[in-house]
Amino acid sequence: MNNLPLEFIKRLNAITAKRPATIIKHILANGYITSEEIKEIYGYNHPPRAIRDVREQGIPIVTYRVKDNSGRSIAAYKFGDPSLMDNQISKVHGRTAFAKALKEALIEKYGAKCFIYQQTLDATLLQIDHRVPYEIGGEASQDIEAYMLLSPSANRAKSWSCEHCDNWIKKDVNFCSGCFWSHPESYNHIAGNKERRIVITFTGNEIEDYNKLIKQVGVVNAEQYIKDVIKSSLKI
DSSP, X not given: OTTSOHHHHHHHHHOOOHHHHHHHHHHHHXXXXXXXXXXXXXXXXXXXXXXXXXXXXXXXXXXXXXXXXXXXEEEEEEEOOGGGTTSSOOOHHHHHHHHHHHHHHHHHHHOXXXXXXXXXXXXXXXXXXXXXXXXXXXSOOSOGGGEEEEOHXXXXXXXXXXXXXXXXXXXXXXXXXXXXXXXXXXXXXXXXXXXXXXXXXXXXXXXXXXXXXXXXXXXXXXXXXXXXXXXXXXXX
């Protein structure tokens, strides 16, 4: 950290927003911060979003992988090339205004629902996310097709899956574009795995059907039971 340009350090110390300032101070003191430290030391349960807060201040951050004490691969973050400072989203207020208009446009086109779970939600609960993660594809264009609306739980699930995908390091945008987490309406893999997924949500009177299903086969066997029913139905 002693090799950082003085102007860069001044810029780092001038950031006072709590979450990005916390991450920055840790990296200054230790050279890097891991996703595990972000969660366990500082209580931020969504590390990629905490790192995005730093990037939105115009600070370049590099993502790479390290091993934790158990040998598990986890994400780690350090400062990138100081000369790239501000070469990313740094105008927070402008971004906020853009986000409001973008959300309105997405809702007008698709409805106020989560793209992953297909749940209709109050618009205030929906979060805008890049279809291809910012950490891989960089800032998207203002074309609304480059974004999606997610519920908070879907956003967390997507972040975890993307961060643990091999492409988090390779950064192949085309690979991400073919993923369920990027285009759930048309995809050929889920985080690199040859899988397909149907999210079934029971609402209203359907909840009674769900309760009967669980009572009959149990939570653990419900997925396989549904697959067997579909397979039997397709044979007929």
